[in-house]
Amino acid sequence: MDLKDRTNARKPGGGPEGGGPRPVGPRRYESDAGPLPWDAWNLPAESAESLSNSAESTVLRSPFSPRCLRRSDLPHSPQHPQIKGSDAASSASAGEPPAGSNGVRLGRGRLPSVGDEIGGFRLVLELGRGAFARVFLAEEARLAGRLVAVKISRAEGDEPRMLARLHHANIMPVHSVHDDPATGLRVLCMPYFGGANLAQVLNHSWGFAQPRPSGKGLVEAIDELSHRIPEELRADASFSRRCRSRTSPSSRAGGALQPSMRAHACANPAEPVRASERFPSGFRSLVGRLVGGGQSSPLPAEAEKEAFVPSRMFLRNADGLHAAVWIAARLAEGLDHAHSHGLLHRDLKPANILIAADGTPMLLDFNLAAVRDEDGRDGDGASRAALGGTIPYMSPEHLDALDAAGTTTPDQVDERSDLYSLGLILFEMIAGVHPFLEILPGAGRETVVVIRQMIQERSRTPVPSLRAACPNVPWSLDALVAKCLDPDPGRRYQSAHDLGEDLRRFLDNLPMKHCPEPSVRERAAKWARRHPTLASSTSIACLCVALVVVLGGIGWKAYDTMLGLSARMKLRAFESASIEAQFLLSVGSEASMMIRGMEKSRALLESLGIPGPDLEAPMGGHQAPPRGSTDERGRVVRLPDWVERLTPEEAGRVRQRAASLLILHARAGVTWTALRGSAEDRRLALSRGVELLEMARTLDPELAFPVDRDRARFEAALEGRHDEGTREGEQPGRRPTSPEAWALLASSLLADGEVAAAEAAIREALAQDVTSLWAWFALGHCYHEQRRYLEAAGCFSACVALGPGYPICHFNRGLSLARGGRLLEAVAAYDHAVRLDPSLVEARANRALVELELDRVEDALADLRVAERAGCREPAVLAALGESLARLGRPDEAEAWFSDLLRSNPADAVVRIARGMSRLSADPQGAMADFTAVLARDPRSPLAHYGAARVLRRHDHRGAISHLNAAIEADPDLIDAIELRALERGHVGERSALEDVDRLTHAATPRRLYNAACALALYGNASGDAVSLDRAIEILSEAIRAGFPPAQAARDPDLAAIRDRPEFARMTGRPAAGKPRSGPPRA
Known part of the structure; x- marks a missing residue:
């Protein structure tokens, strides 16, 4: 029978044929069912040669290169018949003479059977068989016939030497090793602890008509599997002593076997006993097998008998979930011991885990173990050659290392691969299903293809959830198993020590240390189990009463704190917005910026409950307001409730910012109407400005000095006086008392053109507070007006250092750097301004002018297009756009652009000069006509003189110099004219x-x-x-x-x-x- 036939024969009841992938779900196998799910990969033990060469074995070896898995290494061997009788019968069916029991010496390459004697051991009973060896219960004749477990395999590998390095309660120890040169076999002698392997225990615990839903069922399954030893052997003195030393009294008492078991054991004591032949098979979970209704506490007599066997007592009293976790924790401790000695198991599976008669789990079969050097590499060639394992329990990187086309080297299969296998075992113990699809070899499907399908499935994320298969599993355990099964080794547990610690913490109701614990409810339940007294109903009731009392005060305090926190958040937002508004309203702001500043300041003042310049201020009628102030006209300036929750210093900052906004808003309104409004508009702006200044004085008396100066100017303008006397002139001894007052005074002086006085006021402000942002900002404007551009750039750099998040600081710095000839630095400053505020079209427009100067015409055109689409219709910007088109070799577009602009405004000198510049090469006469037309209206136009000089320089150097002299006389900073001259x-x-x-x-x-x-x-x-x-x-x-x-x-x-x-x-x-x-x- 080929592998496909064997797979189909496994299906109970004769299911549909086909060897494709199918999920392994909870199922019960009938008593005549085939092998267990993992047996599809197992090869019954026959000869040593067949064991080492079978591709369908649970172990895949790579006897050539560690990375090369050749097609010849993976043949499709014929199906081996399931052994149901004695080995002698099997040998006879194969046409070979029986060996051992009749005294015939074993032939080389043949594995012995029950009754044979090899290396001083008489084989009494076959306990199990695997891909490379058989395990027998044997009598050691040299030591009074004591019963031991012997493992017989070919004399190869380093398993004895590896086991000799390990001394741990959860690893099977070794007594001795004997290599028989006559047969080429190795006999490994180990103590016999009774019990059975985990695969048999799990299979048996669900094999009866009634499940055993607790740890007690697990203990009974161990005892019943131990009864497979024939009665005459159990009567042996050495066996009895072994039972007394390792098992519970109840095991010694034993009781009669079930009739079917007794008949089987007595009929042929030499026949190997297989759990799959005697009990209904089915790989189910411990939760499915052990957790549920019908749990019963151990009898007092049983508890007394097992008082000196802690493992059995724990398992008997534990539920199935905790029993499974306890077993996994002990195995993790054994793995940690092996890993600490440089050994990797590489073949963890239920069949390689012994559950001893006293309940102790032990690791078996280190035949495929690898020795690791300190640098994490395989220590010798033998361990590399033996790379293999049980495919359904391999990690993705382990499977990839077996694939000839894989990218993983054997050295990369490290300790974390063992932890992956242990996670799979824990998942199966709890959920009763394998977390991944059961992919079995079928017709036309080679083992390598199956391996690659497994790699693809196990590399998916997220990994299968344990709670999805078993909803009552705690979240922390689900996270632990998911961490073990992560396809990326770097995200798994990095050591068995960490895994064992988390498993122990789960058993001890402690929070997990190395994996997440997402459930707060579970953490609370663990705490309650650790502190039962505190978690009692009386304690909880007293605690609730105390909490009601305490939480009432805490709640009120928290409410008050939250209101204070909200007030401080509003303060931060108000200060940030007010600084931006002050920048926009500052001296030297462009018209568009001034409009935005007035809109922003109006919104901020209204948010504080302060009437804006376009609203009627609430007059008297209020009764003794608890907050705010009243000006000399009876107007009440009220501040919102959140200001009351600030500290006095913070509330003072709010009043100062609001007063500054009122002053700057009043100045901006007067300036705007003087530029764009009528005489009536200017009169209304002056009247409103006086009212705003009075409110500013009320909010912050420290700003009285600049307020009085501005009010005197406004009142003088309303009365039509040109001397514009000031109140500080009437009181010569008065001086500003704060840096903010000095800075506001300086900005007022700058607006009046008193540059020297403004600089002196700014230096007074800096003397009082060198970190005053507004003082440095005003000083930068002062230097800019004095054409000290690089010094102005330095002042604006100080503003950037004090407030790096304000785009206006970067913008003004770029303006000064551009005027000072630092064009590249100016572009960088404009870049910062645009990044901070993409809507700042003024920064884009000025950056475009600098880019034109640097011959970055395409970049300039892009910036100009953005500015023009954003509504920037300044003549200089529109003219620069046309110049960019001309310089890019698109004269027709440039000419059409300039014609449209001049058609709408024929007197626009900026556009006409820009068109003339664009005509210099193609139409010098047309360019000269444009420049002459501008000079006819404005004989001092510096740019028109400069353009005329560029036309004349081709044939009249003296005439060009004359025009350049006139241009520089009109604008001494016109550096282009200086270059050409x-x-x-x-x-x-x-x-x-x-x-x-x-x-x-x-x-x-x-x-x-x-x-x-x-x-x-x-x-x-x-x-x-x-x-x-x-x-x-x-x-x-x-x-x-x-x-x-x-x-x-x-x-x-x-x-x-x-x-x-x-x-x-x-x-x-x-x-x-x-x-x-x-x-x-x-x-």
């Missing part, structure tokens, strides 16, 4: 070119340094000044180091005077000699 003066040999060069080097950018070098080269060539030529080389080197492209310098005709110098060749990478080529004029 330096070049033109160099062409005509004017020494004044050197002054322009000095200005360019003091506001250095790569392009400005390059143009300075060109101007020096032109001047040196025209005037014969060798010093200027030497300096041109130096400045050109600085420009190239700063990032100017050397290829452009190599072909520029303006540098012809220094082209033949070796330094020029080294800098540009071009030959020192050569005819200069003409290039396009620079802008």
Whole structure:
């Protein structure tokens, strides 16, 4: 029968044929059923050769390369018949003479049978058989015929040496080892502890008509399986002594066997006894077998008899779940001992676990164990060659190491693979099912294919849930098993010690230490079981009364604390929003920013219950308000309830912020109406401003000084007076008393153009508080107005350090850096501003202007498009957009863009100048017409003079210089005009070119340094000044180091005077000699 036929024969009742994967569910096998589920992989023991060469064995060996599992290693062997009679009968059926019992010496390669004598041991009874060996109960003739367990296998492997290194109560010890050269067999002598392996115990405990639903059933199953020893052997003195030393008194009392068992044992004492032949098979869980109704406590007599056998007493009194966990904990301790001695088991399964007669679980069969070096690698070739195991109990990496196409090396199959197998065993003990599909070899399905299917199934996540199979399993145990079965070894338990500790903690009702425990209810139940006195009803009632009393006070305190916490959260939100509004309303803000600032401040003031500038303020009629203040006109300024829950210092900050917003809002309203409104609008804004200033004085008297100054200005404007006297002039001894008052005074002075006085006020503020954000912000504006751009950038850098999350600080820093010639740093500052506030279109627009300066035309166009779509219709932005189109080689689009703009506003000088700039190359006459039209309306327009100079420089250097002089006179900071004038003066040999060069080097950018070098080269060539030529080389080197492209310098005709110098060749990478080529004029 092939493997497929054998698989189909396993199905009870003759199910449908087919060897495909099918789930293993709870099921009961009839008494005539085939082997257990794992027996599909087992090979009945016949000869030593067949055992080591079978591919269908539970153990797969790799006798060649540890990584190479060859097709020849996995043949489809014919089905071995199930052994039901004696070994002698089996041998006779195979046409071989029986051995051993008749005194015939065993032939080489043959395993002995009952009745044979080998190595001084007479084989009495076969206890079990596996893929590579048989285990017998034997008499040791040299020691008074004591009964021992002997394991007989081929003389290969290091199992005796490995077992000799281990001394642990949960690992089967070894007495001696004997290799028989005549038969090529090895006899391993071990003590006989009675009991049976875990597979037999689990199978037997569900094999009767009535289940045994407790640990008591497990103990009885062990005792009944021990009764398979024939009565004449159990009467032996050595056996009786063994029973008395290792088993309970009840086991010694024994009682009569069931008739079927007695008949079987007495009929043929030499016949091996198999649990699958004597009891209905079925691999069910301990919970299914042992937990349920009908539990009974042990009889007092039984408890007294087992008082000196703790293991049996625990198992007899435990429910099935805790019995299974207890067994797994003891096995984990044994594994920890083996791993600590460098040994890996690699073949954990129920059949390799002995449950001794006294209930002690013990690890068996280290035939496939591997020795590990300190570095985690297999210690010798023998252990690598023996890589194998029981396939249904292998971890994914273990299966992958058996696959020739796998990526896992044998060295990677470590201790965590043993823990995976132990997790599978625990899952089966509790749930009664294997967590994965039962995939059996079938027709046309090779073992390697099955292995790969198993790898694929076991690598899925999440892993099978133990609670899904058995809902009454605690959450912590479900998490423990899931951690064992994780397909990633790195997420499993990293040592058997950790696993054993968690299993013991589960038994002791302690929280898990190495795996999650998701159920709070379970943790509470564990605590209650650990503290039964405290968990009693009386204690709980007293505790509840105390809790009612305590929680009442705590609840009120928590409520009050939560209100305080809510108030502080509102304070933080208010301060952040008010700072942003103050930035938008600050001196120098653009019109769009001012509008947003006024809207934001109005919303903030209303959130505080303070009437905004567009609302009627509530007048008198209030009775002695408990909070807030009343101004001189009877207006009550009330603050919300949450302000009362703040500390006095925090409440003072709220009042100060609100007063500052009122002052800045009043100034912004007056400024806005002066720019865009009518005379009536301005009068209304001044009147409202006076009211807002009075409310500010009421909220924070410390700001009275700037309030009085602004109120005097507003009242003077309302009365039509131009001297705008101030109240501080009437009281010369008064001074601001806080940094905030000094900063507000400075901003007012800046608005009036009193820069020197503003700077003095700011320095007073910084002297009182050097960390004042507003003082540094105002000082930056002050320096910017004085054209001290780099100093202004430093002040705004201090603002960034004090408030890195405010985009306006980054924006103002970018403005100052751009004016100071630090274009790359300016772009970085604008980048920060845009990241913090993508809606800040002013930052995008100004970044685009700098990008145009850096010839990043595509980036500039993208920013300008975003700004234009966001509603930014400033002429400079629209003109820059058209210039970008022209510089990208899209003149038709640029011309259409400018035409549309001029059609809507023909007098727009900015747009007309931008169109003229875009026409310089293609239509110089049209460009000159645009510049002339602008100069006709505004003769001092610096940009129009600059554009005219760019047209004239092609044929009239003197005329270009004249226009450039006019442009610089109108705007001394127009650096582009200074660059072009330096070049033109160099062409005509004017020494004044050197002054322009000095200005360019003091506001250095790569392009400005390059143009300075060109101007020096032109001047040196025209005037014969060798010093200027030497300096041109130096400045050109600085420009190239700063990032100017050397290829452009190599072909520029303006540098012809220094082209033949070796330094020029080294800098540009071009030959020192050569005819200069003409290039396009620079802008």
